[in-house]
Each structure stands twice: as structure tokens, then as C-alpha cells.
Amino acid sequence: MSSRTGILPMRSGPYSEVDTSDAEFQRAVSRFLAVKDQTFAVSGSIPISETEPTTLFFRTTGISHALPFPLRPDALNQLPALNVLLAACEPDLEEDGSDASEGSKHDPPLVWPSKLPFSTTFDLASHPVLDTIKMALLNKHYPGTYLYAVRDKFEIFLAGSRTGPRQDVPKPSRIRDGSHLVASVVITLPVPHRGGALVVRNPDGGEERFYPTNQNKPGDKTLHWTAYLADCEHEVEFVEQGCRMAMSYGVYMKSFGPAGPRPEPLFSPNEKLLGSLSALVRLSKDRTLGVYLTGGYDCSPADVLADSLVPHLKCSDATLYHALKAFKVIVELRWVALGHVWPADRTVQLKTDDFENTASLMRQKLSYTYGAPSKSSMHRAGRQRRRSVAGSVASYDGSSNMGALGISGIGGRGRDRHSSRYGYKVASYEVEEDEDEYLDDIIVEGGAVPLQETNIVVLTARDEGVFRCSVPAISRGELEEVQVNVLLLFYVE
Missing domain, CATH: 2.60.120 (Jelly Rolls)
Structure with a gap:
């Protein structure tokens, strides 16, 4: 019995039974290649x-x-x-x-x-x-x-x-x-x-x-x-x-929407959101605030800039973006991971010391997941790794009357000046210094800056679901998955 794979018959013998040197065949191929991508x-x-x-x-x-x-x-x-x-x-x-x-x-x-x-x-x-x-x-x-x-x-x-x-x-x-x-x-x-x-x-x-x-x-x-x-x-x-x-x-x-030099949204933010933003903007002069995006976006941080997501913003992310534009504040998106933030003009490029595993790395499929901003932003294949940056995650004290809103990523000067006033406390988690310092070096070499060295104030609600995507990296011969989030930053002049 003759075997077949799929719908095309598999023949044994020479690689091709067609004489590709035939002039007529070559002309037909040339005509085909000349017109196949010229649909006007x-x-x-x-x-x-x-x-x-x-x-x-x-x-x-x-x-x-x-x-x-x-x-x-x-x-x-x-x-x-x-x-x-x-x-x-x-x-x-x-x-x-x-x-x-x-x-x-x-x-x-x-x-x-x-x-x-x-x-x-x-x-x-x-x-x-x-x-x-x-x-x-x-x-x-x-x-x-x-x-x-x-x-x-x-x-x-x-x-x-x-x-x-x-x-x-x-x-x-x-x-x-x-x-x-x-x-x-x-x-x-x-x-x-x-x-x-x-x-x-x-x-x-x-x-x-x-x-x-x-x-x-x-x-x-x-x-x-x-x-x-x-x-x-x-x-x-x-x-x-x-x-x-x-x-x-x-x-x-x-x-239409947030794209272009003159955004023209198809909807208007609700009055409740505008009212809450009005109070926040009034009390945040000369500060850079940030919130995590919560929508689902099909993107690769290693290939595109975070700001390229602006035309794709959806749900509450799009509503917030339009509301911020109404207040004439400076708005931009940034990649953030492991307590580090990338400049607006940089993609997430993680350098590696193991080039032999490049082919295996490229076969890894980027995953897009949702959930609260995890204390561990990085996972190793087969087991969970705990990860934190001192001072990068904070929440309001439960005894305060400030509500469930949290503030994180505050620079040293800002933390000393505002911590007692707003009643939040810095949360710290177990850090595997010997394993994580090496990955920190890789991230910094890729152009990221520690959040602690910036004046960015990240606002997060408890158990807030945010968008996360994985960027693979090889650290000391092992495959790592760095969980990357997107921060929507806005500066109040």
C-alpha cells in the first residue's frame, strides 16, 4: 500500500520531477513572484x-x-x-x-x-x-x-x-x-x-x-x-x-481614540472617575504617578515599545487614558519588572551569558496572564521563585482611613517626606540575594532603572488584577521567565 501524508502525495526518488531549468517554467515563476504581492x-x-x-x-x-x-x-x-x-x-x-x-x-x-x-x-x-x-x-x-x-x-x-x-x-x-x-x-x-x-x-x-x-x-x-x-x-x-x-x-x-497628535475618543469618561482624578491631580503637583494596565494585550515587550499599546487600550485602561488627557497631564506607558522600569524609548532586552540555548529559548512561547501584581515577578521553569525589591511594594495601613489604595515605587526622598502623612507602610518580602542579583544585573544592562532610584509613585489597589506577560531569559544556564507589567505614568506639572 502506498502511504500518504496529508493531502499531498509523498513520492520517493529524486527531489523534484520538474525541470526547474526549463525557460518557460522560470518565466512563469517570475511572473507569479512579480504580481503576488502587488495588490493595488x-x-x-x-x-x-x-x-x-x-x-x-x-x-x-x-x-x-x-x-x-x-x-x-x-x-x-x-x-x-x-x-x-x-x-x-x-x-x-x-x-x-x-x-x-x-x-x-x-x-x-x-x-x-x-x-x-x-x-x-x-x-x-x-x-x-x-x-x-x-x-x-x-x-x-x-x-x-x-x-x-x-x-x-x-x-x-x-x-x-x-x-x-x-x-x-x-x-x-x-x-x-x-x-x-x-x-x-x-x-x-x-x-x-x-x-x-x-x-x-x-x-x-x-x-x-x-x-x-x-x-x-x-x-x-x-x-x-x-x-x-x-x-x-x-x-x-x-x-x-x-x-x-x-x-x-x-x-x-x-x-480616533487615544492615537494621533489630537486624540478624538468615541466616548467620555464618567463623572465619578473625573471627580476622583480631579482631587488626585490637585494634590499631586510635581509628581509622576503610575497605575498598572489591567486589560489583555497581545504584545511582546522584547519587540515593541510600551507606548505602542496606546491605540489598543481597552476597558478601564482606555477610559483612564482619555480622562487623564482631559486634565492636560503628560501621559506615557512604560515596561516594568522586578522593581525596575524601562525608559519610554526602550524595549525589554534581557542579555544572556548562554548563547548555546538561544534556539531552545526562541521555541518558548510567550504567555499572557492576568492577576494581582505578584510579589514574585519572576518564575523559574518548574518552581516558583520569591522576589521583592525593598520599598517597591507598599500598601496603606489597615488602621488608616485612606482606603484600599496603595502606593509603591517611591524614591527615597519622596518616601521620607510622605510616608507619615499618607499612612502607608513599606512591605518587604524574602529575597534570594545570591540568585536574584545576577538577574538584576542582566535587567540593568538591558536599560532598566530601579524604581527606587526614580520619583515614580505607583498606585495599586489590593488584589487588583493587572496585565502580565512573560519575557524568557537565560540566567546561569537555566531558563527564566521574567514577568513584565505595564505602567501608565502621568506627570502633574
């Missing part, structure tokens, strides 16, 4: 519901008209609304035919005047077209941003008309503050016609041709859409017969 335009179709047909509504001289789709081939002679639509449209001033190649002339398309009312029952946001654009074209769709579409123009291509090569430009009057044009969408209405292919070219010379699936098909009930990046050049070839109608949209990207 996509297309698809949207069926028209029989119960909710696509209808255009427009008004010319005080009289409103409605034009339902799809249109029949003889609609030009039987629909008065279509004749009114054609009579109200104007030649596209951007296409006068004088720039046609090889001295040839062409008729420009007709466009609906922007000064006249025009609307349609087709809602681009009700279909996953923008999601498709985000997935297929915008591989750099940054967190904290969203897409929205603005109708640009309605064009009619009669027989003999076309457009020359051109590039879309954003309409200043329709751009929301802080947004920019990233793509365009062309919706071709179901009107029978022949020709009129949409040709799209990217800056690298790549070219795609799109023929609407509904062209020259009477009774077809689909809308054909084509999307392409904003830096692409496009043109519509000659319409040989019939009438090509299309609506074009500009797709814009805009930031």
Missing part, C-alpha cells in the same frame, strides 16, 4: 434585493424624480426620469478630449452637477466593501483609525465617450478634520453596455483591467464595484454601445 485594486459584486431595489433620487427644477435599477436596454425611450437625468448632467470639465493620446479625440462623460440634490438608496456602509478594502489593500491600517466613504461624483458614459488617465484628488470640502484619502471605489450600476473597461495602473507600472459583470446583460441585478489605492492612475476605455453609469466614492482614513 480589487473588485466584486453586490446583488440588488428584489424587495429593496437600488433607486436614484434627484431634483432639477423643483420636481423630484426617481430612477430604479436595473435598467432595460430600451429604457432611454421609455423612462422620462432618465431623459431628465441626462438633460441635467454636464460634460466633465476634467475631460475635454484634448489630452487624448496620439491626437485622437473622445467625448467626455457626463457628470451630475454638485449644486443639484442627488441621493441613492444604495448605502456603501451597509456592505462589507470598506472591510474588504481594509483587508486586501490597506495592509498598514493602523489601530485607532477607521475608514469612511464620501460620494465624489455620478458619471454617465454614453456611446463614444471615455476618460483619459487621471488620478483622484481629495475634495477639501468633504474631508473631515485629520483624515486623508487612501482609496477610491467605483460602483457600476446595472445598465446594459459594451466596452467601458476600467483600467487601473499603480506607480510601479502594474495594470489591472476590470469589466463590469453586469455589462451587456439585460435583467442583471448586481452592482459591480472596483476599489483601488489613492496613488493609482485610472481611466475608462471607450463605451462602444449602450450607457455606462457609475458612482465614485473617496475612501478616507481618520484616527
Whole structure:
């Protein structure tokens, strides 16, 4: 019996039965590699519901008209609304035919005047077209941003008309503050016609041709859409017969939430949080305060800066960030572990003295766990290690009336000045000095600074669940897992 592994047959004998030196095969591979990563335009179709047909509504001289789709081939002679639509449209001033190649002339398309009312029952946001654009074209769709579409123009291509090569430009009057044009969408209405292919070219010379699936098909009930990046050049070839109608949209990207130089959150912090922050900020002049993030975030401290989590903040972390921004305080995120804090511009880089175990180390999977800020921030494979830094963990005395809020990570000067006033006590835990000092050296060599040497005041509630992620390290030939937290720091001037 012949054995098979998976769905691909396993053959014995030579490594390959295909002569890869064959010139035709090499050309095919070259063509494939040249285009596989150059997606700059996509297309698809949207069926028209029989119960909710696509209808255009427009008004010319005080009289409103409605034009339902799809249109029949003889609609030009039987629909008065279509004749009114054609009579109200104007030649596209951007296409006068004088720039046609090889001295040839062409008729420009007709466009609906922007000064006249025009609307349609087709809602681009009700279909996953923008999601498709985000997935297929915008591989750099940054967190904290969203897409929205603005109708640009309605064009009619009669027989003999076309457009020359051109590039879309954003309409200043329709751009929301802080947004920019990233793509365009062309919706071709179901009107029978022949020709009129949409040709799209990217800056690298790549070219795609799109023929609407509904062209020259009477009774077809689909809308054909084509999307392409904003830096692409496009043109519509000659319409040989019939009438090509299309609506074009500009797709814009805009930031929201805590990302960007001017944050625009989609929600407002509640009054209770703002009130508590107001009192805290008033009593914290010239101090740097910090709280642990409590949400769940998929990140690697060794690869990204802590501030890169800002667009991903969620739940109470996002609410607190927005509330702090309302008080105009300086806010930033920092990595912290084992009583040490990393600068804002540094990732968690743990140097090691054992390079032979690098391959084994890279196979370790980073884990993301939740729980209270542990007194032991570092675990060894197979057993728990106890870890503390004197003065780095503190809580209010149970006999005080200050509540359950705790303060930690206070510098020496701040601790002496405020400990009796606020009634907290420093908690200490058993320290394995001989085992932990070596790891401390590794952390310091990686750019971290002991919290005791800073003026950071870390505010924590008892049994508060915070985000933790593990960064593997090799110390004296053994695999270690350093538990890293994220501090949200804010400085009150």
C-alpha cells in the first residue's frame, strides 16, 4: 500500500520531477513572484434585493424624480426620469478630449452637477466593501483609525465617450478634520453596455483591467464595484454601445481614540472617575504617578515599545487614558519588572551569558496572564521563585482611613517626606540575594532603572488584577521567565 501524508502525495526518488531549468517554467515563476504581492485594486459584486431595489433620487427644477435599477436596454425611450437625468448632467470639465493620446479625440462623460440634490438608496456602509478594502489593500491600517466613504461624483458614459488617465484628488470640502484619502471605489450600476473597461495602473507600472459583470446583460441585478489605492492612475476605455453609469466614492482614513497628535475618543469618561482624578491631580503637583494596565494585550515587550499599546487600550485602561488627557497631564506607558522600569524609548532586552540555548529559548512561547501584581515577578521553569525589591511594594495601613489604595515605587526622598502623612507602610518580602542579583544585573544592562532610584509613585489597589506577560531569559544556564507589567505614568506639572 502506498502511504500518504496529508493531502499531498509523498513520492520517493529524486527531489523534484520538474525541470526547474526549463525557460518557460522560470518565466512563469517570475511572473507569479512579480504580481503576488502587488495588490493595488480589487473588485466584486453586490446583488440588488428584489424587495429593496437600488433607486436614484434627484431634483432639477423643483420636481423630484426617481430612477430604479436595473435598467432595460430600451429604457432611454421609455423612462422620462432618465431623459431628465441626462438633460441635467454636464460634460466633465476634467475631460475635454484634448489630452487624448496620439491626437485622437473622445467625448467626455457626463457628470451630475454638485449644486443639484442627488441621493441613492444604495448605502456603501451597509456592505462589507470598506472591510474588504481594509483587508486586501490597506495592509498598514493602523489601530485607532477607521475608514469612511464620501460620494465624489455620478458619471454617465454614453456611446463614444471615455476618460483619459487621471488620478483622484481629495475634495477639501468633504474631508473631515485629520483624515486623508487612501482609496477610491467605483460602483457600476446595472445598465446594459459594451466596452467601458476600467483600467487601473499603480506607480510601479502594474495594470489591472476590470469589466463590469453586469455589462451587456439585460435583467442583471448586481452592482459591480472596483476599489483601488489613492496613488493609482485610472481611466475608462471607450463605451462602444449602450450607457455606462457609475458612482465614485473617496475612501478616507481618520484616527480616533487615544492615537494621533489630537486624540478624538468615541466616548467620555464618567463623572465619578473625573471627580476622583480631579482631587488626585490637585494634590499631586510635581509628581509622576503610575497605575498598572489591567486589560489583555497581545504584545511582546522584547519587540515593541510600551507606548505602542496606546491605540489598543481597552476597558478601564482606555477610559483612564482619555480622562487623564482631559486634565492636560503628560501621559506615557512604560515596561516594568522586578522593581525596575524601562525608559519610554526602550524595549525589554534581557542579555544572556548562554548563547548555546538561544534556539531552545526562541521555541518558548510567550504567555499572557492576568492577576494581582505578584510579589514574585519572576518564575523559574518548574518552581516558583520569591522576589521583592525593598520599598517597591507598599500598601496603606489597615488602621488608616485612606482606603484600599496603595502606593509603591517611591524614591527615597519622596518616601521620607510622605510616608507619615499618607499612612502607608513599606512591605518587604524574602529575597534570594545570591540568585536574584545576577538577574538584576542582566535587567540593568538591558536599560532598566530601579524604581527606587526614580520619583515614580505607583498606585495599586489590593488584589487588583493587572496585565502580565512573560519575557524568557537565560540566567546561569537555566531558563527564566521574567514577568513584565505595564505602567501608565502621568506627570502633574
